[in-house]
Amino acid sequence: MGHIADLSLQQRAEFRVRPLALRGKRRDLSQYEAHLAALSVTALTGTSFDAPDPLAALGWSPHFAAQLTDEDAELTPLRIASVQRNKATGLGPDGPQRLSYSNDLSAADVAVGDWVVANTTTTQIMRILPRTSQLSRRAAGVEAKAQLLAANVDTLFITTSCNADFNLARLERYVVLALDAGIHPAILLTKADQCDDPAAYVAQATALSDKIIAVLAINAKDPAQVDQLRAWCGPGQTVAFVGSSGVGKSTIINTLTGADQTTADIRADDAKGRHTTTARSLHLLAGGGLVIDMPGMRELGLHDVAGGIDVLFDDIFKLAGQCRFRDCAHVSEPGCAVKAAIDAGTVSAERVERWRKLKSEDKLNTTTMGMDRKRARALTRSHRAIQAEQRGKKGDK
Numbered sequence: 001m002g003h004i005a006d007l008s009l010q011q012r013a014e015f016r017v018r019p020l021a022l023r024g025k026r027r028d029l030s031q032y033e034a035h036l037a038a039l040s041v042t043a044l045t046g047t048s049f050d051a052p053d054p055l056a057a058l059g060w061s062p063h064f065a066a067q068l069t070d071e072d073a074e075l076t077p078l079r080i081a082s083v084q085r086n087k088a089t090g091l092g093p094d095g096p097q098r099l100s101y102s103n104d105l106s107a108a109d110v111a112v113g114d115w116v117v118a119n120t121t122t123t124q125i126m127r128i129l130p131r132t133s134q135l136s137r138r139a140a141g142v143e144a145k146a147q148l149l150a151a152n153v154d155t156l157f158i159t160t161s162c163n164a165d166f167n168l169a170r171l172e173r174y175v176v177l178a179l180d181a182g183i184h185p186a187i188l189l190t191k192a193d194q195c196d197d198p199a200a201y202v203a204q205a206t207a208l209s210d211k212i213i214a215v216l217a218i219n220a221k222d223p224a225q226v227d228q229l230r231a232w233c234g235p236g237q238t239v240a241f242v243g244s245s246g247v248g249k250s251t252i253i254n255t256l257t258g259a260d261q262t263t264a265d266i267r268a269d270d271a272k273g274r275h276t277t278t279a280r281s282l283h284l285l286a287g288g289g290l291v292i293d294m295p296g297m298r299e300l301g302l303h304d305v306a307g308g309i310d311v312l313f314d315d316i317f318k319l320a321g322q323c324r325f326r327d328c329a330h331v332s333e334p335g336c337a338v339k340a341a342i343d344a345g346t347v348s349a350e351r352v353e354r355w356r357k358l359k360s361e362d363k364l365n366t367t368t369m370g371m372d373r374k375r376a377r378a379l380t381r382s383h384r385a386i387q388a389e390q391r392g393k394k395g396d397k
């Protein structure tokens, strides 16, 4: 098995989202907003994708076309559907093609969802085209580098169920990851059929942020209800799902892909036809959209997502900028604009607390990434102990 397949089995592994295009500019919110706005033109109107162009149906867009140079004239653009250690599968208008890596590339450089240019004679991937978004996770272990999970995702369906799995702080973490990558976050509430009042969950999720493009409550086992998701799965649109184990992600992906519509080569089913992929893979949907299946994504940690946190909590971000002291901890400092807003009732104290926790977690994880082994281990241990303590208190899973 390739190393990516192995990684998906690491249940404690964490992942993160990071936009290449926005690197180094994470303090400038207008960058994120412009990026999201640009995405929504294509994501929400579908204007550049409704042509019957087979490449466009795979997600090809002017963004990628603009990256091609004269040197690429002899090469073929393909969308990566699966990645193994020594080979990858690329999807093109002619179907799936088996690819290998050129000398200066390895499996670690390529993500499912990537657009690459390949030499179809040698079947080598020559170059990865700059991504619109990039999802990666931090593999288990202190020194592990970020591992790529998926590229060029338009909409992330943050999936939770209308029961004990529903947790505002966890939803916010996923929203931060999506925003940091310039991916549209949508919240998908499953098991609505087993809940007396799904509307109450919808209301809570909707109130989290106006950056969330949709909040849906469905019975994931009812294909007619899953069909509502197709509004975000139009031609060329790429979606992915994250959320706890058992919330219905596989059920939904199976319904969206349908037994007959999935490209045979990139599908891994058992005899019962159940979707049992262990590695990440890109699947075509009936309506021309695509889904990136990322099995085994259970835990996530935040690091290097300060930009996403500031976008999600942009009101608090702006307030913090008005505090008298630049390094204000927003606890008891005089002239604290955040504290004043809490006192005035314009910002909820709980939300400020969740913001503070996310900031601190991001800072801790970002710091340990570049730290020597011993110190990082000690810090991680103490952070885990605090987490375990908090979990015990809340009875949270």
Ligand SMILES: Nc1nc2c(ncn2[C@@H]2O[C@H](COP(=O)(O)OP(=O)(O)OP(=O)(O)O)[C@@H](O)[C@H]2O)c(=O)[nH]1
Pocket: 190, 191, 192, 193, 194, 218, 219, 220, 221, 243, 244, 245, 246, 247, 248, 249, 250, 251, 252, 296, 297
């Ligand atoms: N009644 C009901 N059952 C659901 C719903 N969504 C999922 N289930 C059931 O919950 C169980 C878990 O669903 P999965 O689709 O395997 O969940 P998952 O998120 O893919 O879980 P992992 O593969 O472990 O990440 C299955 O038995 C589903 O049939 C729902 O909306 N309503």
Ligand SMILES: [Zn+2]
Pocket: 320, 323, 324, 328, 329, 330, 331, 333, 335, 336, 337, 338, 339
């Ligand atoms: Zn302050």
